[in-house]
Amino acid sequence: MSDAVQPTAAEVRAAAEAIKTALDRHLAAVERRSGEDDPAVYEAFNELAAAAEEYDELLFDRYDEVTPFDIPGTEDMLPYTGPEEPHALSVLIRRDYAVVEPQRLLAQAQRVEAVEEDGATAGAGFDAASGTVHGALGVLFGEFEPDEIASRHKEFGLEEGDSTLWVTAADEPAEPGEWLEAPFDSIDPQRVVCRFDVSAVFDEESDDDLEDDLDPDGDLEPSDADR
Incomplete structure (x- = not known):
């Protein structure tokens, strides 16, 4: 320069x-x-x-x-x-999970259904949905808020993956029901006010950087800022 x-x-x-x-x-x-x-x-x-x-x-x-x-x-x-x-905003959240303990997931959903069945009108019958993994997921996500599932995911036999939160700005609030048929199709990345990403890849990159800084004897090499 x-x-x-x-x-x-x-x-x-x-x-x-x-x-x-x-x-x-x-x-x-x-x-x-x-x-x-x-x-x-x-x-x-x-x-x-x-x-x-x-x-x-x-x-x-x-x-x-x-x-x-x-x-x-x-x-x-x-x-x-x-x-x-902005006069309006949308908060978009994606959290990925792996189902690592299906039996725990099924057991938790069955507990929820048992409580609901106890509270149902006598003789009304009860249609159990927790016999399959996809049915159990429907029961649990219908019962608990997403933030509660995020904080208790291990109880439900889930393992956290990547997650991201985007806050997007809009000129005016959307009309009721306007985007419900395709809620994620009209996202403009250039209207993202702020975002926060969580991923194990960041931890892996930090570990790789540390390994790069180690000399063969396991000592830290001086960084560019220290030279």
């Missing part, structure tokens, strides 16, 4: 101050979080990621130095093109 387009020392310093501000905002959001999927935490996370990326780029352009910051997922996000002042 030529000297003519290099950032100034003041610009680098301003980027460093922006990181400090973003760190404070992120910590404050975490301290005030209202639950596991609090959108304010995700928004603060993305702001911190953007500030860290900006500082890293300016630091390298000006001083040919790097930082240890490595925040997964932010480089894959498209630029936001939605309304600056």
